[in-house]
Amino acid sequence: VRWGTGTMVYPYARLEPRRTGTIAFGERCTVHDHAVLIAQGGFIHLGDRVSVNPFCVLYGHGGLTIGNNVLIASHVVIIPANHQFADATTPIREQGETRLGIRIEDNVWLGTRATILDGVTIGQGAIVAAGAVVTKDVPPMAIVVGVPAKVIRYRDQSGLTELPAEALT
Numbered sequence: 313v314r315w316g317t318g319t320m321v322y323p324y325a326r327l328e329p330r331r332t333g334t335i336a337f338g339e340r341c342t343v344h345d346h347a348v349l350i351a352q353g354g355f356i357h358l359g360d361r362v363s364v365n366p367f368c369v370l371y372g373h374g375g376l377t378i379g380n381n382v383l384i385a386s387h388v389v390i391i392p393a394n395h396q397f398a399d400a401t402t403p404i405r406e407q408g409e410t411r412l413g414i415r416i417e418d419n420v421w422l423g424t425r426a427t428i429l430d431g432v433t434i435g436q437g438a439i440v441a442a443g444a445v446v447t448k449d450v451p452p453m454a455i456v457v458g459v460p461a462k463v464i465r466y467r468d469q470s471g472l473t474e475l476p477a478e479a480l481t
């Protein structure tokens with residue numbers, strides 16, 4: 313685990329950088345009680361001032377990159393992996409996984425109980441509504457709702473700043 317200055321992990325939160333994974337915090341992040349971060353052989357990288365609220369589950373399998381000022385409401389689940397299931401005669405658990413990775417850019421708000429599936433990028437300033445299941449990329453400043461998540465409207469684009477390429481590596 314790599315720690316940034318001012319980052320606070322509450323006593324009943326759990327960090328599991330197991331199976332050679334890494335968890336890295338930027339500055340002034342907060343992880344509330346009963347949130348669980350499991351690297352699962354991959355990585356979870358958080359930028360500065362990311363808040364992870366109670367009962368969130370964040371995995372790192374294929375890599376989870378979170379930018380700055382990201383708000384993650386309670387009970388959000390982020391899973392950068394899928395089981396493979398093409399062979400109907402073999403148990404799913406024996407067919408391996410695909411691991412693409414998930415990227416969440418700066419200033420995103422994930423509403424409570426949102427679920428973020430593997431392979432997606434959530435663009436800068438976007439909002440994911442409570443209970444939404446994100447299966448595809450979310451454009452910057454979009455507000456998405458529902459299962460699967462769809463854009464209902466866009467926030468004012470003036471909030472958008474150009475993202476330096478190195479910001480999320």
Ligand SMILES: CC(C)(COP(=O)(O)OP(=O)(O)OC[C@H]1O[C@@H](n2cnc3c(N)ncnc32)[C@H](O)[C@@H]1OP(=O)(O)O)[C@@H](O)C(=O)NCCC(=O)NCCS
Nearest residue numbers: 384385386422423424439440441442443444455457458464
């Ligand atoms: C996404 C959100 C911010 C949208 O707020 P808004 O812009 O004020 O949206 P509105 O209330 O005007 O709703 C717009 C439409 O989206 C629908 N909608 C809003 N939130 C929805 C949700 N979570 N799931 C499904 N549909 C939703 C509304 O029913 C409405 O549909 P309609 O046009 O057919 O009537 C808000 O609804 C939300 O989900 N907030 C998350 C709250 C939360 O998790 N708080 C935790 C604190 S960290």
